[in-house]
Amino acid sequence: MAFFAIARRFHKPHPKQFFPFLPHSVTQPPPPCPCHPRLVRHFLGTFHRAGLLLSRPRPQTPRRFSSFQPSYGQSLRETIDFSACVNENHQSHQNPILRVDDLLAAVRKADQFSSVGEAIEFLDEAGLQANEDLVFLAVWALRDEWKLAFLVFKWGQKWDRLGENNCSLMIWVLGNHKKFNTAWCLIRDMHRSSLDTGRAMLIMMDRYATANDPGKAIQTFQIMEKFKMIPDLKAFHMLLSTLCEYGNIEEAEEFMLLNKKLFPLETKSFNIILNGWCNISVDVCEAKRIWREMAKCCITPDATSYTHMISCFSKVRNLFDSLRLYDEMKKRGWAPGVEVYNSLIYVLTHENCLKEALKILDKMKEAGVQPNSATYNSMICPLCEVAKLEEARTVFADMIAENIRPTIDTYHAFLEGANVDGALEVLVRMKKAGLGPTRDTFLLILGKFFKLKQPEDALKVWVEMKQFEMVPDSAHYNLLVEGLANCGLLIKAREYYAEMRLNGIIDDPKLKKFLQEPVQHSSLQSKKDPFGAMRNVKRGRWRSSAMRRNRGGKHPYRPRKTKSVKLKT
Known part of the structure; x- marks a missing residue:
């Protein structure tokens, strides 16, 4: 298969990923x-x-x-x-x-x-x-x-x-x-x-x-x-689902195994646990373990099982195993759904294989599977993350031509590579489309400009918030005050802190203590991260901010230069 030749170029042992678990x-x-x-x-x-x-x-x-x-x-x-x-x-x-x-x-x-x-x-x-x-x-x-x-x-x-x-x-x-x-x-x-x-x-x-x-x-x-x-079995499955949804995946798995006499092990129960590890915790090591347990218990994976595993591999950028399971899924007679195609399109685009991702899109249409907004976002988001804005705008134009409505994630992706003028243009388009901008949108923009040490641009966006009928809350003020202080504008930070108190927002003791300390302190800047709110906005994305660093790890991370973004319609 042609895709395996591509995958082998990127195939390398993936480091184990461990995620913190809730109390056992x-x-x-x-x-x-x-x-x-x-x-x-x-x-x-x-x-x-x-x-x-x-x-x-x-x-x-x-x-x-x-x-x-x-x-x-x-x-x-x-x-x-x-x-x-x-x-x-x-x-x-x-x-x-x-x-x-x-x-x-x-x-x-x-x-x-x-x-x-x-x-x-x-x-x-x-x-x-x-x-x-x-x-x-x-x-x-x-x-x-x-x-x-x-x-x-x-x-x-x-x-x-x-x-x-x-x-x-x-x-x-x-x-x-x-x-x-x-x-x-x-x-x-x-x-x-x-x-x-x-x-x-x-x-x-x-x-x-x-x-x-x-x-x-x-x-x-x-x-x-x-x-x-x-x-009954339906109540049992609902309990497993709600446990996994809130991160109690280990507890759900153990409860399933302890009750296997009353509720015999079957594919749907394992799929619920598999979904927890693949899409909630995104722990590829645990997902592989569950896949092996299914084989030991003579449980045959179905289309949902393959969908979860392919999704997990794509999220950790494992192109080889994503394509391998896709091929195995078809050989077993399971028709891939839109989620499978979206996962493949994402991981191919992320690994600099946009042409192959577009071929998957064509194959998806030939199979009678209708692309959705997530399909095009799977290409736009990784392209914007590496500042390939021209390609992202082309995909956006194709998305509009297909009468597929962009989502708020589509516009958030373009905001990542936009300068202040481009960001304001994207905000206008969001408002016209009826998709915000929301409070998270401004958290994303402010956090990005402070991370790039561009406090002037952040203040311009702050002034424009009123034009979009957005009232700043405690998260916005905390991000603004900390960002200004970290950029050396301590007087300006104290002014906005006073404005925050005047507007009736509850005082943050940590923020007040932070303003009383000297600004020139690189050690403190490394210990305290004022951009946690921005990462919370991105947590639902395919890639976390920690994954945006150079893959080889040999060169230090350097903030990329921003470009003006103009969306084609």
Whole structure:
């Protein structure tokens, strides 16, 4: 195959990459079974602290976990997504009869009362009529203020105007603020009222994983039988997915192996773990280990397995193995999807094989696979990273000609190689396209100019932020003040620090200490990195900023000269 001849030119042993892992909580003994009295007390003991009966108890009937009937391919993220319900009720929010804004105003006034009873009585006297849609929209609007959201929930509960959606949303809000005891109280009352608690249990697993507590997420799965639910394979897969999504991949893998008698090992379970190592942690060594484990367990990889592995190899710029698995995938009869082609296009472009990447694009179209914005971004991003702006503009023009809409990542890629005038031009195009610019866009630009020791250009962009209706937040001010101080403009840095305090932004003790120290200190500059916010913006890119250094490692990294960027349309 012609591509293997190209790949062999770049084939060389890839250094092992190790990534920091979260605490290995499953090294402790496995959680007790659902019937263990200590576990039951741990989760259910709080239920007796507050009576929140939603309605009169009805006879209990055993239910399976999937009683809320999500589609087979529905992910955990789709199951607990409330945005669809919010969009459905968006017109209701503007309905003067529903009076959502009036309820929100009344709730903020009611917060002044010392007791919940007085606050609820105040809401009753406001002349508002409770219903499920009104309570749902108000709780959603107050999701960042859990106490006010819970007050609205209690008001709706008083008038028996709560459904499963309302309860699930309130549990999600409480989980976001780590108020798990109160959330378990609501689940207890949903169970007593014969409301389906399946979605609520999924939310608890997800919120525990978000709070970096995989052990509690696993115990939530095991306690389902106490709520007359049978944990099935779909629930098992959703638990593995949410553990991996938040970085608890080791815990998910061990839980899968410990439960192989109840849930026999199969391809889909391994694919979830493989996706964690390939696309979340991007640890090629662990991904290879899982691939070998699948062979030991006689588990046959499918198209999804190959997609994950090719994606991982492309992200670490391993062209040889990416093409090898692509060829093996086709020989086994699996048709490559758009994700596979995008990975190949990226790694080929990155390894200076743009012509071959364009051939893959043609082959992709011949196979009936429609390119998307990520396909063209897979060429534009690596081209802009090495300042090949002419080629990037040509690909951008082809993208527009194919009626494929650029994304915010497309414009961010061009910002990396633009000078101040080119950056402002890109910002104008972003605004016309309805793609920002966002707060992350300005973090990216400011961080780039400070890294290149161009504080004057950074200040020009700062002034232009108002033209794009962007109000600087604490991250912008921190980056600006530290950048100015590192460039020797300590007086200017103190002026913007004073402006930050004047605008009501919380004082940063580290920043204040930094301003009090001398500016001429190369050692401090090497220890402290004022551009962490910029790297956070780029974290979702194919390459991290650490990977942009020369591959050979023989020459020091030198900031490239910027060029003016003009996008062809």
